[in-house]
Amino acid sequence: MNSHGWKVRSALTVAALFCLTAVSGVFVFYPNFFAKAAEGPDQSVVSDLNKQIDEQRAKIDALTAKITEYNENIKSTRQEAATLKTQIKIIDNQVGKTNMEITLKEEQAKEVQLQIEQTGMQIGQLEAQMLKEKDQLSNLLRLISRYEDKNYINILLANDSFSDFFDQVKYSTDLQEEMQRTLNRIKETNAKLTGQKEDLEGQREDLSAILNKLDDTKAVLVSQKQDKNQLVAATNKSEKKFQALVTDLKKEQAAANALVTALEKKLRAELAKKGSAEKFNSLGNAVLVWPTVSHRITSTFHDADYPYRNLFEHSGLDIGVGKGTAVKAAEAGYVAKVAYNTQWYGSYVMIIHGGNITTLYGHLSSIGVSQDQYVTRGQQIGLSGSTGFSSGPHLHFEVRSNGIPVDPQNYLP
Numbered sequence: 001m002n003s004h005g006w007k008v009r010s011a012l013t014v015a016a017l018f019c020l021t022a023v024s025g026v027f028v029f030y031p032n033f034f035a036k037a038a039e040g041p042d043q044s045v046v047s048d049l050n051k052q053i054d055e056q057r058a059k060i061d062a063l064t065a066k067i068t069e070y071n072e073n074i075k076s077t078r079q080e081a082a083t084l085k086t087q088i089k090i091i092d093n094q095v096g097k098t099n100m101e102i103t104l105k106e107e108q109a110k111e112v113q114l115q116i117e118q119t120g121m122q123i124g125q126l127e128a129q130m131l132k133e134k135d136q137l138s139n140l141l142r143l144i145s146r147y148e149d150k151n152y153i154n155i156l157l158a159n160d161s162f163s164d165f166f167d168q169v170k171y172s173t174d175l176q177e178e179m180q181r182t183l184n185r186i187k188e189t190n191a192k193l194t195g196q197k198e199d200l201e202g203q204r205e206d207l208s209a210i211l212n213k214l215d216d217t218k219a220v221l222v223s224q225k226q227d228k229n230q231l232v233a234a235t236n237k238s239e240k241k242f243q244a245l246v247t248d249l250k251k252e253q254a255a256a257n258a259l260v261t262a263l264e265k266k267l268r269a270e271l272a273k274k275g276s277a278e279k280f281n282s283l284g285n286a287v288l289v290w291p292t293v294s295h296r297i298t299s300t301f302h303d304a305d306y307p308y309r310n311l312f313e314h315s316g317l318d319i320g321v322g323k324g325t326a327v328k329a330a331e332a333g334y335v336a337k338v339a340y341n342t343q344w345y346g347s348y349v350m351i352i353h354g355g356n357i358t359t360l361y362g363h364l365s366s367i368g369v370s371q372d373q374y375v376t377r378g379q380q381i382g383l384s385g386s387t388g389f390s391s392g393p394h395l396h397f398e399v400r401s402n403g404i405p406v407d408p409q410n411y412l413p
Contacts (some may be wrong), residue, residue: 006398049118056111063104070097078310082190084235084242091228091307098221105214106380119200126196130189137182216296220305220319223298226391227307246311249389252344253312260337260350261403264358279374280334283354288330288411289359289377291397292384296320298394301407315405316360316398323393325384329375330359330397330412339372345396346388349381357411358403362396363387 073093080086235242271280299306299318306314329351336358337350345362349369352358365385369375386393399408 015187018072042363046118046121049114049121053111053114053118056114057109059107059136060104060111063107067097067100067104067246070094070100074305078205082246082310084231084237084239085312086226087231087242087307090310091224091231094305094307095221095228097305098217098224101217102214102221105210105217109207109210112203116200116207119196119203123196123200125192126189130186130193133182133186133189135196137179165319208222216298216320219296221297223318223320223394224307230391244336248343249308250312252342252389255280256342256344257315259356260360263336264352264400264403267334267352268356271334280352280354283332284412285355286331286333286353286357286411287401288357288359288408288413289321290412291328291330291359292321292395294319294321294325297409301405301409316362316396317408319397320396321384321395322391323383323385325362325393325395327361327364327379327382327384327395329377329379329381330399331357332377333359333375335369335371335373335375335381338367338369340367342388344389346385346390347382348388348396351375351381356402357402360396360398360400362398363390363394365393 070093074090074097077086077090077093231242234245275281296319297317298320299314299316303309303314303319313406329353331353333351333353335349336352337348339345339350340347342348345360347364347367348360348362349364349367350358350360361381363385364382364387367382369379369381375381384393384395389398397408399406399411
């Protein structure tokens, strides 16, 4: 049957339905098949949820403003003379700021949880709406099918006049249009449902990211408190001792940097002279991996929140790990230096790699490799600790390119 014939037959079928229902005294008017969509959730619940989300956003705005205030305090204090009082003030402001950041992330997590609940409601409403519309459409199609094989002549004769019959054709056209609109609504609802489910997954991922950052921020807070305790213990609250400590540390940092730079340059030249017979010369460009299982960073390269930034820049990553955590070589290479209990890096290992990349692992509690040996990528070289100028257990991981410290995060996966 061609499309024109099908349409005529469908129109007659629906018209017949109206005739039959009229004769039987049961008046079926097509909008009854398409009752309004399923009721949504209790509006008082929705209103309360929206109110809670608004309250969370107000809390988040207030906390963000407080964090900005702490940042301004830290920035202005760094412009002051480098004294013990100033340094303690900086650390106290950093502790206050980090506490605010922890609270902020907790409130952000609550907001996302409320948004997840809100999206869940919307998904439930859309699913109920689509089910209702599908059910209505199925009922109508079943009813049409029931009368499709009836004798239309008999149905025509059941009407008082031909005009009564043909009046029904208009209703059949309206009904078909309403059926099409319902199909379109089902498609639209399904698309909205898919979008809401994708939003829900995104919100869950956001929540997971916030909670991970919350753990990282708590680790930073512990480190900052340890920084203050270390400073107070090292100076015994004496300005004179603080100034002496700063002088010593600056000298130690400069000496350590000069030693590492000079040693790398010297060794690379010596190894290059040995030609292809030397294993080092067959190493390709370095591709680094994380030196610890933990990827939790407590202080970044040139970290703006590094407590001693007004005295010297932070030259690597501090990775938050407990004492005794395995530290592994980030890439295959040649162990250029093994040092114990230095004032700046503490006990450390320095490895040179292909592509003019060098890595350094500081504050180790123990070392498991020797100078002038080769290591493979992922080989354990020692255990983390808190030796040297360190306020608590962590790994100071440094990457140098052509002897100059660079941001390790640019080289890690």
